Amino acid sequence: MSSSGSTGSGLPPFDPWLYPELFRGVLTRRVFAFLIDLVVLSIPVILACMFIAVFGVVTLGLGWALFWLISPASVIWALVYYGASLGGPHSATPGMRVMDLQLRTWTGAPGYFVLGAAHAVLFWLSVSFFTPLVLLVGLFNGRRRLLHDIILGTVVINSSVRTQVVPQSRAY
DSSP, rough: OOOSSSOOSSSSSOOOOTTTTGTTTHHHEEEEEEEEHHHHHHHHHHHHHHHHHHHHHHTTTTGGGOOOOGGHHHHHHHHHHHHHHHHTSSSSSHHHHTTTTEEEEEOOOBOOOOHHHHHHHHHHHHHHOOOOOGGGGGGGTTOOHHHHHHHHHHEEEEHHHHHSSSSOOOOO
16 A cells, blocks of 8 residues: 555555455444443443432432533543544554454545544434434445445444555555
8 A cells, every 4th residue: 555545556445346355244343343332431421420329419419410411521421432542543442443343544544533533423413313224324335334434434444354455554
């Protein structure tokens, strides 16, 4: 792969016809990765709710006024979680790493913080507005991309296969 991200043949670096193994089983593993991430995201929220509940008992009900902070704090926590993990060195959330998946841009570049946060926001918006049936989009394209992947220009691939199939360029 050259420094521009192409394979040298004019094709994108993640061509499903040249490298079908990059996309084999990706949709199924994305579902399990999402469930793992959902558990990881919910643990601090549940702990915060338990703390506020106990704090409310100790303060004779005054502490329960903090419950309104749970919703905005949960949204901020999710954005930081997805932004930091997808924008981190592995370009994957902890759930994606367990399932051996990785997020890449269309050109093969790793993810970055804003892309990770936008990926989460567009996922939740697409599922909220178009129902979970919007996830069926992944069944009808070679790269197994979902609607939010297409809009953002990202692709989720098998992480271990990428290192074997697509040569990596070093820009540093």
